[in-house]
Amino acid sequence: MAKEITIYDIADKVGLSPTTVSRALSDSPSVRPKTKEKVNQAAKSLGYRSNIFAASLRKKSTHNIGVIVPRLNSSFQSSVLAGMENIASQAQYNLIISQSLESSKKEQTNALTMYNSHVDGLLVSMAENTGNTDHFKPFTEKGIPLIFFDRTPDEPSSPSIIIDNTQAAYAATSHLLDQGCRNIHHIVGNSGISTYKNRIKGFKYALMDRQLPYTEEQNIYSVLNEESGEEIANIILQIDPLPDGLVISNDACAASCIQYLKKKGIRIPQDIAIVGFNNDAISRLIEPNLSTINYPGYEMGEIAMRNLLLRLSENDDSPGTNETITLKSELIVRESSLKK
Amino acid sequence: MAKEITIYDIADKVGLSPTTVSRALSDSPSVRPKTKEKVNQAAKSLGYRSNIFAASLRKKSTHNIGVIVPRLNSSFQSSVLAGMENIASQAQYNLIISQSLESSKKEQTNALTMYNSHVDGLLVSMAENTGNTDHFKPFTEKGIPLIFFDRTPDEPSSPSIIIDNTQAAYAATSHLLDQGCRNIHHIVGNSGISTYKNRIKGFKYALMDRQLPYTEEQNIYSVLNEESGEEIANIILQIDPLPDGLVISNDACAASCIQYLKKKGIRIPQDIAIVGFNNDAISRLIEPNLSTINYPGYEMGEIAMRNLLLRLSENDDSPGTNETITLKSELIVRESSLKK
DNA sequence: TTTTAAAATGAAATCGATTTCATTTAAATT
DNA sequence: AATTTAAATGAAATCGATTTCATTTTAAAA
Numbered sequence: 211m212a213k214e215i216t217i218y219d220i221a222d223k224v225g226l227s228p229t230t231v232s233r234a235l236s237d238s239p240s241v242r243p244k245t246k247e248k249v250n251q252a253a254k255s256l257g258y259r260s261n262i263f264a265a266s267l268r269k270k271s272t273h274n275i276g277v278i279v280p281r282l283n284s285s286f287q288s289s290v291l292a293g294m295e296n297i298a299s300q301a302q303y304n305l306i307i308s309q310s311l312e313s314s315k316k317e318q319t320n321a322l323t324m325y326n327s328h329v330d331g332l333l334v335s336m337a338e339n340t341g342n343t344d345h346f347k348p349f350t351e352k353g354i355p356l357i358f359f360d361r362t363p364d365e366p367s368s369p370s371i372i373i374d375n376t377q378a379a380y381a382a383t384s385h386l387l388d389q390g391c392r393n394i395h396h397i398v399g400n401s402g403i404s405t406y407k408n409r410i411k412g413f414k415y416a417l418m419d420r421q422l423p424y425t426e427e428q429n430i431y432s433v434l435n436e437e438s439g440e441e442i443a444n445i446i447l448q449i450d451p452l453p454d455g456l457v458i459s460n461d462a463c464a465a466s467c468i469q470y471l472k473k474k475g476i477r478i479p480q481d482i483a484i485v486g487f488n489n490d491a492i493s494r495l496i497e498p499n500l501s502t503i504n505y506p507g508y509e510m511g512e513i514a515m516r517n518l519l520l521r522l523s524e525n526d527d528s529p530g531t532n533e534t535i536t537l538k539s540e541l542i543v544r545e546s547s548l549k550k
Numbered sequence: 551m552a553k554e555i556t557i558y559d560i561a562d563k564v565g566l567s568p569t570t571v572s573r574a575l576s577d578s579p580s581v582r583p584k585t586k587e588k589v590n591q592a593a594k595s596l597g598y599r600s601n602i603f604a605a606s607l608r609k610k611s612t613h614n615i616g617v618i619v620p621r622l623n624s625s626f627q628s629s630v631l632a633g634m635e636n637i638a639s640q641a642q643y644n645l646i647i648s649q650s651l652e653s654s655k656k657e658q659t660n661a662l663t664m665y666n667s668h669v670d671g672l673l674v675s676m677a678e679n680t681g682n683t684d685h686f687k688p689f690t691e692k693g694i695p696l697i698f699f700d701r702t703p704d705e706p707s708s709p710s711i712i713i714d715n716t717q718a719a720y721a722a723t724s725h726l727l728d729q730g731c732r733n734i735h736h737i738v739g740n741s742g743i744s745t746y747k748n749r750i751k752g753f754k755y756a757l758m759d760r761q762l763p764y765t766e767e768q769n770i771y772s773v774l775n776e777e778s779g780e781e782i783a784n785i786i787l788q789i790d791p792l793p794d795g796l797v798i799s800n801d802a803c804a805a806s807c808i809q810y811l812k813k814k815g816i817r818i819p820q821d822i823a824i825v826g827f828n829n830d831a832i833s834r835l836i837e838p839n840l841s842t843i844n845y846p847g848y849e850m851g852e853i854a855m856r857n858l859l860l861r862l863s864e865n866d867d868s869p870g871t872n873e874t875i876t877l878k879s880e881l882i883v884r885e886s887s888l889k890k
Numbered sequence: 891t892t893t894t895a896a897a898a899t900g901a902a903a904t905c906g907a908t909t910t911c912a913t914t915t916a917a918a919t920t
Numbered sequence: 921a922a923t924t925t926a927a928a929t930g931a932a933a934t935c936g937a938t939t940t941c942a943t944t945t946t947a948a949a950a
Contacts, residue, residue, distance in 0.1 A: 261905080263905080266907095466834070469835055
């Protein structure tokens with residue numbers, strides 16, 4: 211293992227003090243351009259790389275941003291991450307990513323690790339079964355910017371980036387009602403997370419606004435992924451009378467559900483009209499094409515990261531507003547919900 | 551911003567030296583159990599967290615692993631990352647992830663950033679247009695473990711984790727031949743990457759082994775994603791005579807291609823039989839279900855990370871074997887290729 | 891009880907960049 | 921040319937944990 215070059219080595223080579231070398235390398239205005247050039251050249255020729263530990267030890271900033279997501283291998287989450295990475299790398303920040311795997315316990319461990327790694331800021335999309343947010347307190351207490359996105363706590367004590375889930379579910383449901391559906395069910399995640407709570411609200415309001423009956427039984431709680439589609443389809447098939455419309459909170463899940471329903475001889479949308487959520491690639495590829503809520507993952511990632519960087523650059527200790535940024539989402543109507 | 555607690559604060563509180571505190575916290579055998587307990591308790595009550603910079607500055611290890619992928623938001627890549635994260639977090643390592651966006655230039659920048667961030671090891675899946683691997687030299691020169699996965703350089707100077715792309719393409723092509731196809735084309739990534747080169751080999755060998763003609767024109771080079779499917783379909787439609795079989799190196803691309811071909815009145819598999827690559831969720835959901843190569847992303851991630859950690863724990867400076875680990879892949883036959 | 895060996899603890903140097911404060915050098919002013 | 925002012929550089933302290941080497945304490949052996 212070759213020895214690392216330090217600023218002292220550079221200082222020796224160019225006959226200056228380490229102080230000046232340090233300043234030259236960080237492009238300080240109090241160093242002559244000529245000197246800077248000399249130093250930079252020597253640095254390059256020696257193969258110098260800055261020791262970030264020594265630097266961080268003094269500066270107390272890592273240029274690392276932590277991100278905790280439920281799952282890395284989810285089409286929505288990975289889009290968000292892609293957006294975040296894009297902005298972060300432009301600003302010379304690194305991304306430290308970990309996944310909670312929907313486990314509240316692992317989320318706590320992740321948070322602790324992030325804290326101990328001294329990330330400059332933290333972005334979190336919560337695990338489904340996470341009840342409280344105590345494990346994030348160390349961040350807020352130390353003044354480390356913390357922003358939630360998509361899966362946000364019920365009572366946001368920190369800024370959040372979300373879509374208007376109430377409105378989105380309202381739009382999806384209203385659309386089905388417009389298509390003549392009168393027995394709609396709502397497949398939704400089971401948890402205390404605001405995301406799903408609000409979708410349930412939107413579903414309910416859409417019915418109530420038309421003086422149509424709403425009962426809690428219309429919500430079917432389930433894990434939402436490709437695997438659960440069949441299981442959900444079986445539950446649907448046992449409902450009597452058979453529903454004529456479904457709002458399913460996840461496209462991958464909706465797609466596999468549709469596939470199974472079709473196998474069982476159900477016609478989509480004639481027998482059951484369906485709207486999904488996310489506008490995943492799959493929604494454009496299954497038959498019939500899936501109506502869905504377009505949910506801007508990549509943009510959400512970009513916005514969350516920009517917002518975090520903004521807070522980092524505000525070098526004061528201001529408490530910071532706990533605003534909630536709500537992104538637009540839109541209903542995309544395709545064949546799966548068009549009865550007429 | 552509250553002041554950080556250091557081992558000196560703990561030392562003061564319990565009336566011991568920082569030395570002993572340091573040793574107690576790292577569970578050194580030369581500290582009495584009683585003393586350890588006292589120190590740990592004080593640490594907890596003071597809200598101590600170790601300053602990793604100070605520690606890293608001395609120990610010269612960060613417990614950070616860098617990963618460079620072409621795209622975060624790809625179903626395959628995010629599975630790989632999920633597998634990596636899983637193993638890394640168990641071993642108390644952090645993942646620093648960045649994406650090259652298929653740009654060789656950005657890959658170089660990423661590599662430099664990783665190098666300057668002093669990652670303990672690096673895992674890389676190369677961008678399509680990356681010709682050489684000079685930008686990874688600093689790692690090998692400094693003895694920092696570097697492992698390539700999936701998209702590996704042509705002449706692996708570092709260990710690689712791949713699947714046998716030659717064999718996989720051979721299997722896909724042979725299957726189509728078994729189905730009676732005699733005019734097969736191969737949709738493949740355009741680049742000098744070994745992945746695609748080997749698939750082309752496999753395609754060719756399958757034909758040659760049956761004494762069937764092979765020409766370079768049978769390979770169609772393209773970007774492989776959902777968006778390019780339509781474009782590719784158009785190219786296919788203009789081939790005269792129309793191919794009766796396609797091997798498409800990516801499921802998402804194959805799916806959108808199938809959709810477009812169907813729109814144009816082509817029957818799958820009767821007119822054209824198709825085999826994809828990756829076993830993405832989409833392959834199980836489109837109609838007809840897509841035959842594909844099952845390509846173990848999650849496992850690949852786990853194996854790559856385990857291998858890297860192994861190299862890190864071998865605390866000697868041994869050159870390390872440049873072995874290539876080849877994972878099994880398998881052809882999954884579904885409707886899209888079954889002519890009989 | 892004394893001697894010897896082992897276990898436990900501490901003092902101080904170290905890792906390498908940054909920063910405060912002091913000093914030297916150069917440029918501007920009279 | 922002498923003085924003032926600004927620009928450029930340097931010495932040394934600092935960040936906090938680790939580690940080497942020395943010292944003290946405790947336990948085991950004589």
